[in-house]
Amino acid sequence: MVLRKFLNNATGGLLTALANTNNNNSEEIQQLEAMGFPRERIVHALNATDNNVERAAELLLLGESEEAATTSTNASAAFTNARGDNGNTSEGTHVAAHNEEQMRRAIEESLQANQRQEAANLRRAEVASLQNNDNSNSKNKSKGVVGKKTNKTPDVASTNVIDLTGEDSKPAATISKGKQGVKSAAAINAGKAAVSRFNNNTTNTSPAPKTLSQTHPNVKLPTKLQSKSKEEQILRTANRVKPHVMAVDTLLRVLLSVRSSPDNIKFRTIDRTNANYVQYVRDVPGAEDLLLAMNYRRHNYATSGKNELRLERHLVDDALLYLGISALEQMRESEEYKTGKKLRAFHVEMRRIGKGQKELHQNLTEGEMEVRLQYLTKCPKEPPVGRGAIMNVQLGDERDKIEGGLASRRFDGDDTLADVLNWLGGCYGDELLEKLRSREWCLCDLNRYPILPLHVEKHEKKTLQYLGLFPSGKLGIRLSDDSWRDGDEIMMDDIHGSARGLGAASRSMLY
Numbered sequence: 001m002v003l004r005k006f007l008n009n010a011t012g013g014l015l016t017a018l019a020n021t022n023n024n025n026s027e028e029i030q031q032l033e034a035m036g037f038p039r040e041r042i043v044h045a046l047n048a049t050d051n052n053v054e055r056a057a058e059l060l061l062l063g064e065s066e067e068a069a070t071t072s073t074n075a076s077a078a079f080t081n082a083r084g085d086n087g088n089t090s091e092g093t094h095v096a097a098h099n100e101e102q103m104r105r106a107i108e109e110s111l112q113a114n115q116r117q118e119a120a121n122l123r124r125a126e127v128a129s130l131q132n133n134d135n136s137n138s139k140n141k142s143k144g145v146v147g148k149k150t151n152k153t154p155d156v157a158s159t160n161v162i163d164l165t166g167e168d169s170k171p172a173a174t175i176s177k178g179k180q181g182v183k184s185a186a187a188i189n190a191g192k193a194a195v196s197r198f199n200n201n202t203t204n205t206s207p208a209p210k211t212l213s214q215t216h217p218n219v220k221l222p223t224k225l226q227s228k229s230k231e232e233q234i235l236r237t238a239n240r241v242k243p244h245v246m247a248v249d250t251l252l253r254v255l256l257s258v259r260s261s262p263d264n265i266k267f268r269t270i271d272r273t274n275a276n277y278v279q280y281v282r283d284v285p286g287a288e289d290l291l292l293a294m295n296y297r298r299h300n301y302a303t304s305g306k307n308e309l310r311l312e313r314h315l316v317d318d319a320l321l322y323l324g325i326s327a328l329e330q331m332r333e334s335e336e337y338k339t340g341k342k343l344r345a346f347h348v349e350m351r352r353i354g355k356g357q358k359e360l361h362q363n364l365t366e367g368e369m370e371v372r373l374q375y376l377t378k379c380p381k382e383p384p385v386g387r388g389a390i391m392n393v394q395l396g397d398e399r400d401k402i403e404g405g406l407a408s409r410r411f412d413g414d415d416t417l418a419d420v421l422n423w424l425g426g427c428y429g430d431e432l433l434e435k436l437r438s439r440e441w442c443l444c445d446l447n448r449y450p451i452l453p454l455h456v457e458k459h460e461k462k463t464l465q466y467l468g469l470f471p472s473g474k475l476g477i478r479l480s481d482d483s484w485r486d487g488d489e490i491m492m493d494d495i496h497g498s499a500r501g502l503g504a505a506s507r508s509m510l511y
Contacts, residue, residue: 028053032060049096059099062106117287179504225289230320233293238327240286243307245340247284252328255294258311259321268311270296294320346441346479350396353428354404377423380415388412388472391464393424394446396477413470416461420475432477438483446474 012425031053032042037060045056121338201237212219220275225233257267270291272282281287288309292298295315299308364372382388388410407427411419425433435441442453454467454475464470 030107196260232286235287237290243336244284244330246280270309354402372426375422380424391473393474413465442480
């Protein structure tokens with residue numbers, strides 16, 4: 001009887017407290033009711049959290065049962081009535097701390113459970129992938145479909161197979177025991193990869209790649225050189241070789257030797273590592289293609305142990321030899337070949353003159369030394385370092401890299417072109433100046449574009465600044481073309497570019 005009276009008093013006190021709290025917290029209660037929670041649980045959660053709506057919502061989401069909530073409420077009310085009004089604040093804080101700790105533990109346990117489930121699903125997917133590969137490589141005709149139910153009793157290895165074949169609208173990781181696993185992205189992707197490998201191993205029906213005629217029917221490619229007739233191959237390759245003098249001469253000499261002695265294996269074999277062949281023939285466009293058109297065949301180290309071109313005796317064709325020799329002899333009459341021949345002779349002269357400069361006049365006669373000294377006495381004194389500008393003079397083409405073909409010296413801006421010519425005469429002798437004045441060779445300003453020759457006699461008294469050779473000058477000795485050699489003046493209509501340097505004359509004033 002005493003206990004029943006105590007409970008009735010506690011219940012009455014709880015209802016009175018709830019009524020007072022409801023009047024004060026009606027706005028918080030409406031917010032939580034909008035979230036779908038029962039009113040009785042809302043009031044309890046607000047009391048436990050000191051009317052904190054966010055913490056009360058967390059407690060409600062934790063999903064405590066109605067029975068536990070009611071028990072906790074009755075006990076809290078009884079204890080509150082027993083202690084009086086002074087203990088409400090401290091007891092509410094204690095309950096809030098306890099509930100927060102429970103919520104934290106519940107969240108950690110939920111995350112750990114999800115991680116364990118995801119790792120288990122990933123392991124099952126790997127097992128399924130290995131089983132699919134083993135089934136595809138086996139010769140057994142009975143191939144089990146993954147995840148389908150059969151009347152036979154499944155073995156131990158198949159109890160963990162995951163159904164990821166994609167037959168259902170949504171992929172799921174299903175264990176054969178009947179328990180639904182957690183759907184994770186890693187397990188789904190691994191299963192899809194396993195199914196893709198399984199399908200690739202079992203089916204080899206990939207379509208063949210489309211050809212160019214199928215993808216671009218309107219595009220017409222030219223016929224390959226190897227697909228043309230022998231006659232056309234020889235004529236086309238010989239036409240490509242004609243600007244290269246040494247390649248034409250070398251190929252003609254080889255074909256003449258083969259025609260004169262077809263039984264001599266020495267004439268029918270060409271070492272592709274030979275220095276002269278590498279320099280003059282191998283890298284020339286069309287040179288080796290001409291030999292291949294003459295039935296030469298490549299033999300590398302893998303087949304014969306040597307890197308060479310060889311013409312077998314039974315492949316020697318007199319008609320092809322006659323055609324090749326005639327084509328090369330005709331190329332020797334072309335303008336490209338004649339120009340290349342002149343350039344080659346010019347470069348030989350440049351090497352000879354540069355060699356004399358490199359040897360520092362050791363092999364010069366007394367007369368030559370006297371002439372060079374006279375030119376140097378007419379040349380002004382070289383400015384010290386930090387004053388003037390460096391003048392560079394290159395013999396021939398820079399790509400030829402002629403030894404001793406580069407001369408450098410400092411000049412002032414008021415020095416004339418005659419001073420530069422006297423300096424060149426002292427370096428390379430009187431022969432260079434004579435051929436410049438006769439226009440067999442020409443002195444060109446390499447800093448201008450297009451490169452044009454300087455009129456040595458006309459501008460001999462002009463300063464370097466007026467000629468555009470100061471503060472930097474770069475001159476070159478080149479072979480004159482026929483028009484300049486014949487004394488024709490340069491037409492300015494087709495000349496582009498501008499004068500260079502402060503105070504330099506325009507092109508119309510120089511030419």
